[in-house]
Amino acid sequence: MSSTDILFKPFKLGNLELKNRIVMAPMTRTYSPGNVPNDLVVNYYKRRAEGDVGLIVTEGTFIDHPSASGYPNVPALYGEEALAGWKKVVDAVHAAGGKIAPQIWHVGGIRKPGVEPGGDTPGYSPSGMAMPGKVTGHAMTKQDIDDMVAAYAKAAKDSKDIGFDAIELHGAHGYLIDQFFWEGTNQRDDEYGGDLAGRSRFAIEIIEAVRAAVGPDFPIIFRFSQWKQQDYTARLVETPEQLGAFLQPLADAGVDIFHCSTRRFWEPEFEGSDLNLAGWTRKLTGKPAITVGSVSLNADFLPEDGFVDFKNAEPASLDNLIARMEADGFDLVAVGRALIANPDWAKRVQQGELKQLKPYEKELLQKLD
Numbered sequence: 001m002s003s004t005d006i007l008f009k010p011f012k013l014g015n016l017e018l019k020n021r022i023v024m025a026p027m028t029r030t031y032s033p034g035n036v037p038n039d040l041v042v043n044y045y046k047r048r049a050e051g052d053v054g055l056i057v058t059e060g061t062f063i064d065h066p067s068a069s070g071y072p073n074v075p076a077l078y079g080e081e082a083l084a085g086w087k088k089v090v091d092a093v094h095a096a097g098g099k100i101a102p103q104i105w106h107v108g109g110i111r112k113p114g115v116e117p118g119g120d121t122p123g124y125s126p127s128g129m130a131m132p133g134k135v136t137g138h139a140m141t142k143q144d145i146d147d148m149v150a151a152y153a154k155a156a157k158d159s160k161d162i163g164f165d166a167i168e169l170h171g172a173h174g175y176l177i178d179q180f181f182w183e184g185t186n187q188r189d190d191e192y193g194g195d196l197a198g199r200s201r202f203a204i205e206i207i208e209a210v211r212a213a214v215g216p217d218f219p220i221i222f223r224f225s226q227w228k229q230q231d232y233t234a235r236l237v238e239t240p241e242q243l244g245a246f247l248q249p250l251a252d253a254g255v256d257i258f259h260c261s262t263r264r265f266w267e268p269e270f271e272g273s274d275l276n277l278a279g280w281t282r283k284l285t286g287k288p289a290i291t292v293g294s295v296s297l298n299a300d301f302l303p304e305d306g307f308v309d310f311k312n313a314e315p316a317s318l319d320n321l322i323a324r325m326e327a328d329g330f331d332l333v334a335v336g337r338a339l340i341a342n343p344d345w346a347k348r349v350q351q352g353e354l355k356q357l358k359p360y361e362k363e364l365l366q367k368l369d
């Protein structure tokens, strides 16, 4: 059994100081009626902070645009009530010694009309598609793009004002920003389409606008992925050179930390090297990187039938993670499902009690608080 000490080294980036390297992965909960985070939500995040998570990234929380939300009871990141709810979450996490960033989200073409608070608004996406080749919604105009960029920036500024420690932009998994990146869903012939550089323009404008809104010292985390929920085999880049060319403009625009979303952290990203996506990102950009994907579990996130396979997820050894952290040089490790089931996962790891985890599904099904 290798020592887990490396997970518990403090992390510092500018003003952001984390007590350890453990990040709670953003996970949608749909437990915010009226799109307002309530006291159950406060308690949920507080428990993870009390369990010694270094940085909590919240569930996706949507920007101020009628097309932004794709699922019922997801919290908003605008409006007096929702922001007051989030402020309570932030204060509770801080009181428990934790740090917290909201994951700023727009679902893009995934949205179907009828999901509140957007009413009849259709899905908005670069070419009216959430799936390659299938037009189901509204293709965004230049005005829509400008409105959206402004809404992201406003959400980031509001987040800073209510005390969040950083923000994360959701640029992954086939949602709006990723629909621009992905050539399957971005068939535009203006400056927001074309090659990957063009398809990155929307993200770059968002990052620049967020940076201008929050100032130079406030950390911006950017989450991206090769895989899409619409297609697990989709890829944005095929080589390290292409990855570097994709990420460098995002870094130049103002990203401080990259959150490299993979379903299994132990998989090498490109042939000919053992480095995973976070390892490559760290090496190519020099920016801190977060790895994620089945940490401490031995079952995949989203297996083939599309459901999260809680039942077959059992605790797995961290040896492989620690070895990779040392070899690949990534800085932070995000943990998802293991932290739903065990708010004190970090404490258990530190105390060497991981083997005592209870079966995940029992606690999960009984109380998702």
Ligand code: FNR
Binding pocket: 025, 026, 027, 028, 029, 059, 060, 103, 170, 172, 173, 223, 261, 262, 263, 292, 293, 294, 295, 297, 300, 301, 308, 334, 335, 336, 337, 338
């Ligand atoms: C997720 N995931 C996710 N990702 C994201 O960027 N925004 C989100 O809102 C969500 N929502 C969400 C809900 C639930 C119930 C799960 C299980 C997952 C993906 C998540 O952040 C993470 O990348 C994966 O769960 C893989 O990590 P684990 O669970 O294998 O540690």
